Amino acid sequence: xxxxxxxxxxxxxxxxxxxxxxxxxxxxxxxxxxxxxxxxxxxxxxxxxxxxxxxxxxxxxxxxxxxxxxxxxxxxxxxxxxxxxxxxxxxxxxxxx
Numbered sequence: 001x002x003x004x005x006x007x008x009x010x011x012x013x014x015x016x017x018x019x020x021x022x023x024x025x026x027x028x029x030x031x032x033x034x035x036x037x038x039x040x041x042x043x044x045x046x047x048x049x050x051x052x053x054x055x056x057x058x059x060x061x062x063x064x065x066x067x068x069x070x071x072x073x074x075x076x077x078x079x080x081x082x083x084x085x086x087x088x089x090x091x092x093x094x095x096x097x
Contacts (some may be wrong), residue, residue: 001086002041003048003050003084004083008038018023022064027041029043030043044086062079
Protein backbone atom coordinates (compact mmCIF):
# COMPACT_ATOMS: atom_id res chain seq x y z
CA UNK A 1 0.00 0.00 0.00
CA UNK A 2 1.26 3.51 -0.79
CA UNK A 3 2.60 5.66 2.00
CA UNK A 4 2.88 9.40 2.35
CA UNK A 5 5.56 10.82 4.55
CA UNK A 6 5.84 14.41 5.73
CA UNK A 7 8.88 15.63 7.60
CA UNK A 8 8.94 19.06 9.20
CA UNK A 9 12.23 20.91 9.68
CA UNK A 10 12.98 24.24 11.34
CA UNK A 11 16.19 25.63 9.86
CA UNK A 12 18.21 28.21 11.72
CA UNK A 13 17.43 31.57 10.07
CA UNK A 14 20.98 31.99 8.76
CA UNK A 15 20.79 28.57 7.02
CA UNK A 16 17.19 28.67 5.76
CA UNK A 17 17.87 29.24 2.04
CA UNK A 18 20.88 26.92 2.01
CA UNK A 19 18.88 24.16 3.71
CA UNK A 20 16.00 24.47 1.23
CA UNK A 21 18.41 24.36 -1.71
CA UNK A 22 20.17 21.27 -0.30
CA UNK A 23 16.88 19.49 0.35
CA UNK A 24 15.58 20.22 -3.16
CA UNK A 25 18.83 18.97 -4.71
CA UNK A 26 18.90 15.76 -2.64
CA UNK A 27 15.23 14.86 -3.13
CA UNK A 28 14.08 15.81 -6.65
CA UNK A 29 11.07 13.45 -6.44
CA UNK A 30 9.56 14.96 -3.31
CA UNK A 31 7.52 18.05 -2.60
CA UNK A 32 9.44 20.72 -0.70
CA UNK A 33 7.23 23.33 0.95
CA UNK A 34 7.96 26.35 3.12
CA UNK A 35 5.78 28.19 5.58
CA UNK A 36 6.99 30.83 7.98
CA UNK A 37 10.08 29.36 9.68
CA UNK A 38 9.46 25.74 8.68
CA UNK A 39 10.32 23.55 5.73
CA UNK A 40 8.27 20.46 4.93
CA UNK A 41 9.25 17.56 2.72
CA UNK A 42 6.48 15.33 1.41
CA UNK A 43 6.86 12.21 -0.64
CA UNK A 44 4.85 9.23 -1.76
CA UNK A 45 6.23 5.71 -1.83
CA UNK A 46 4.58 2.67 -3.39
CA UNK A 47 5.07 0.54 -0.27
CA UNK A 48 6.33 0.50 3.29
CA UNK A 49 9.29 -1.57 2.06
CA UNK A 50 10.29 1.18 -0.37
CA UNK A 51 10.04 3.71 2.46
CA UNK A 52 12.21 1.51 4.71
CA UNK A 53 14.85 1.15 1.97
CA UNK A 54 15.15 4.93 1.70
CA UNK A 55 15.46 5.56 5.43
CA UNK A 56 19.22 4.91 5.94
CA UNK A 57 20.23 7.36 3.21
CA UNK A 58 17.71 9.93 4.46
CA UNK A 59 19.16 9.70 7.97
CA UNK A 60 22.70 10.05 6.59
CA UNK A 61 21.61 13.19 4.74
CA UNK A 62 20.00 14.56 7.90
CA UNK A 63 23.16 13.92 9.92
CA UNK A 64 25.17 15.95 7.36
CA UNK A 65 22.72 18.89 7.57
CA UNK A 66 21.70 18.77 11.23
CA UNK A 67 23.93 21.76 12.07
CA UNK A 68 21.55 23.91 9.96
CA UNK A 69 18.51 22.98 12.05
CA UNK A 70 16.94 24.07 15.31
CA UNK A 71 15.66 21.38 17.64
CA UNK A 72 11.92 21.30 18.14
CA UNK A 73 12.48 19.87 21.63
CA UNK A 74 14.77 17.40 23.39
CA UNK A 75 12.21 14.64 22.77
CA UNK A 76 11.56 15.36 19.09
CA UNK A 77 15.02 16.43 18.03
CA UNK A 78 15.49 18.19 14.69
CA UNK A 79 12.48 16.81 12.78
CA UNK A 80 8.79 16.14 13.11
CA UNK A 81 8.12 13.10 10.89
CA UNK A 82 4.68 11.76 10.05
CA UNK A 83 3.90 8.73 7.87
CA UNK A 84 0.49 7.36 6.92
CA UNK A 85 -1.08 4.97 4.41
CA UNK A 86 -2.66 6.55 1.36
CA UNK A 87 -6.31 5.51 1.22
CA UNK A 88 -7.19 7.69 -1.76
CA UNK A 89 -5.36 9.91 -4.22
CA UNK A 90 -6.94 12.82 -6.07
CA UNK A 91 -8.67 11.67 -9.24
CA UNK A 92 -6.65 14.01 -11.44
CA UNK A 93 -3.46 12.23 -10.34
CA UNK A 94 -4.75 8.73 -11.05
CA UNK A 95 -6.63 9.46 -14.28
CA UNK A 96 -5.42 7.41 -17.27
CA UNK A 97 -5.37 9.52 -20.40
